[in-house]
Amino acid sequence: MNSPGTNYEDNSIGGIAASTDVRGKAADSYTLLKQDALMLLALACLSLMAALDGTSISVALPVISEELNASTIEAFWIGTSFLVCSAVFQPVFSSFSDLFGRKPFVLLAITLFFIGAVVACIANDTLHMFIGRSLQGVGGGGIITLTSIVIADIVPLRHRGKYLGMLGAIWSLGTVIGPVVGGCFTQKASWRWVFYINLPFIGIGLILVAWSSSFRTGKISVSSHWRKIDFIGIFLFTASTASFLIPLSWGGILYPWDSWHTLTPLITGTIGLCTFGAFECRIAIHPIIPPAIFSNRTALILFTECIALGLMIWCCLYFLPLYYAAVKGLGPIMTGVALFPETFTVAPAAVVIGLLINYTGQYYYIICIGWFLSTIGMGLLCLLNTNTKTIVWIFLNLVPGLGLGMILPAVALAIQASAKPENLAISVAMSTFFRGFGQSIAVAIGGVIFQNRMKSNLLKYPALETLAEEYSSDAATVVQTIQRMEDGQVRIDLQQAYADSLKIVWAFCCGLSGLILSMSIFTKSYDLNRVLVTKRDSREENASKEGNRAAENC
Template sequence: MNSSSQTEEHELARIPAEAPGPAQHARSKIRITAIMLAIYLSLFIAALDQTVIATAIPTISTQLHSSSGQAWIGGAYQLANAAAAPIWAKLSDIWGRKPILLIAVGMFFASSILCATATSMKMLIAGRAILGTSGGGLTQMTSITISDLFSMRLRSLHFGLLGLVWSVAGGLGPILGGAFTEFLSWRWTFWINLPISGAAFVLLWGFLDVHNPRTRFVEGVKAIDWLGSLSLVALVLMLLLGLDFGGATFPWNSPTVICLIVFGGLMTIFFILSEKRLARYPLMPLGIFREKSNVASLALCFMHGFVALAGEFYLPLFFQSVKHASPFHSGLLTLPITLAEGILAVFTGILMHRFGRYREVMWVGTAIMVLGNGLYIKMAAASSLAELVIFQIVAGIGAGMLFDSPVIAIQAMVSQQDTAAATSTLWLIRNIGSSVAVVVAGVVFQNGVDDRVHGLVNAGVPTTVTDKLAGGEAAAHASILGTISDPSQRAAVQHAFAGAFRNIWILTTCVASVAMAASTFIAKKRLSTEHVETKTGLEEMKVSRVNTTA
């Protein structure tokens, strides 16, 4: 044991022992209801903003006179969300859950105003980045707070309800975005956040009563893993920027793309060294990765985040570009997958709560997710409404079973004190998967359109149309079918769009297959019905560190 650990043990020996208390202090039904409502509202707006702008992107690009930045309206949120999420969890370990959750909600409120009043694409993208940063805090803190409040067996039920909120918000996003864009203004996709986040803030302020360590500000700042935080943000941003630029803004063999990907990979090594050797209180305890089951759970979460968000984000664009649906109608067409995901999230939560089994849920869920995304490959301009509905229901059943079962799987393998770190790591991996999905699927889609532009020219499609589809701007012109009157040219463009989307569905099917393989390595663990609420603060972090290094 090193001298640092011995010093901390000596410090801990001087901390007066606390008298044993009840495992979980009693809360009234009114208080619990108010807390859970606030948590659900917080997660709802974070999930909503991942997809609400999907159907509004073409209109936003037109009104802000910028098609070049349209990919970053969604990408900025995802990148910031993925990079910042685990930092929020560590801040809550230092200062407590309630103040950090309130800061995240307040920040979401303020950045929504910035986005709603944006006068340029740069201002909107900056606002979306801040919105994503706070959204990362909301997704992290909702799960962590529930883990603090309830036992393993009971939290599986609440996680199922979180999965319902997540899937409903993600599915309603395109519908609300389309309705606001078509009947009011795209700016309402951000104004809608204000009453929801405001209500969540008031409820959290008045009713959330988890442990408050009252850590002094200066002491808390000194305890932050600054090197780990900066290196994590750097590696996430560089890797995802490199993937986004490759094949679209720059060739894959360009120095810009190569440097971003290479240096992003090197930052991964620096991050691991920082967590293992330099950080006093690591942002991501590496001991989590010693268990094969934990690695499998994290891998499954990455794949699930990738597949689920790719569907939620690109299905509305498919309906607009291939089926010539309006923004509002394209949102309505995604209702089948939304309902399927929500219903199955609750159902699997009930199953895990009742029987204490989670591995079987993941085995079945991944298999159905593979089947559903494989069916997407058959979607074309001639596909019937019945086919589109059935395919989405199958994919939604699979995805809905996987929202929270991996969370239970990894939490079952760690101590209560390490639950927040394990949960934040899992959400980081899931958010990275979602971010990679938006970026990589966007590149796959654009490259698919670019490969078909020559065929469109041969089909007689005017260069005024093909020029808008090439060079990274296809998604911004998803509604271009409305400008084409010639039936044969119109059919050619529909076929080109459908072919490009087919490439995305082939990719998601392959990723879902990897998730199915990963689920077989997840271990079985009994879900306890007993619970002791987590205490936060520097003294508790010292205890956890000494136990880890002993």
């Protein structure tokens, strides 16, 4: 095991002192400027909106589908398009903002999110709703990844922990309370308020960001940077990633896993991603995702942790509500409220851990402890049964929430600490991309586990044996079946089979968390008492030196 606080690799740029940030201030006396604080507040607010939009529609989707006369596959695309677009376009925003500056692309992301919200608000058919959700996904992905990158731009490494902790708390809070917000609006007002509520916050954020001069832009030659854009890489990455994620989202739900509808895009996406990797390594002069970010063993492990983190959080957010609705019989709003044990552990834990890292300068043991608690917590969820009392499942949910909350800011900071200066922005973007990737595959993996176990469990009950194939096809559709059933032994048996099947999902998450814990032990710990200077900082410094030399010559 490597002890924390040791700088195993020198990521500093020659001539930049480790204790001084790019603004010439001592890192240990750093104070966030008022303008920076307002700008980060605006971005944090927008990140909350983006996180809310990712999950709030889940409860409203049945009502939306009915009002818009959406078919099954149209309803699926309304719900899935946001997550897929959000994940796919994050590295693209990072790459372009690294070339042309952060501010234009932050404004572009906000604008796309705003336009998407307006289109979704007024949509009267599925096509316009799909367009609105897709635009929101692209903009939301840009907001989420650029917020983390801007924090890395303006805050010294030692002090980023508390801001990343707050950002992680905001993201998890928005993700968890989204279904509650969606349920309240759907039941008490109109589903259109799920989108209307975004507009004032977007407007305030857009104004604050537009007035801010905190973004680093440097002196940019648009024509020279235009030639550095990896157009082929961008096309291969976006098309292949979308082709890979889409069948994972509908496999076993809309189409069987062995159907050509699932296998064809999945295989095509896999081949495309392999082609993209070969192109970036062998051919691309200015790759959109530099292969160098994966040459570090620690970075590879940390990116894997991001996938596992997104997967486990999303498994909790997707399958726990199904447990509360199917087994406990809770309605949409109370199902969202039942997730509060995660909300009031993940979000506060992320903030506290961020402050702790800021104070101690250490994150290695926090990551290990977080994965340990997550492993124990996911194991405890296996105790959830049909007769589990409310007070019991509340406390069972506290442990995984605490563990995942500890990991969120610590892993994000560790990735930044292990990145080389010229790859900082794309490393930040890839961390959010891999977390989103984990979310996208969570339902697919959990669904396959549930489907197999549910079919096996239903075969144990004679009254349900003939319905095993139908009831095991989709975890969500069984909820409606159970709620429509009259009280009796058949309903009790179906609820028991449902709870037993979900236990295997939690067991899988427990095993995955334990595996990641064992991998985390072999990561290196980097010194946080230094500042990583981005490529944009280097360009500004070079431009300043050239300007000084020109002045001296004159």
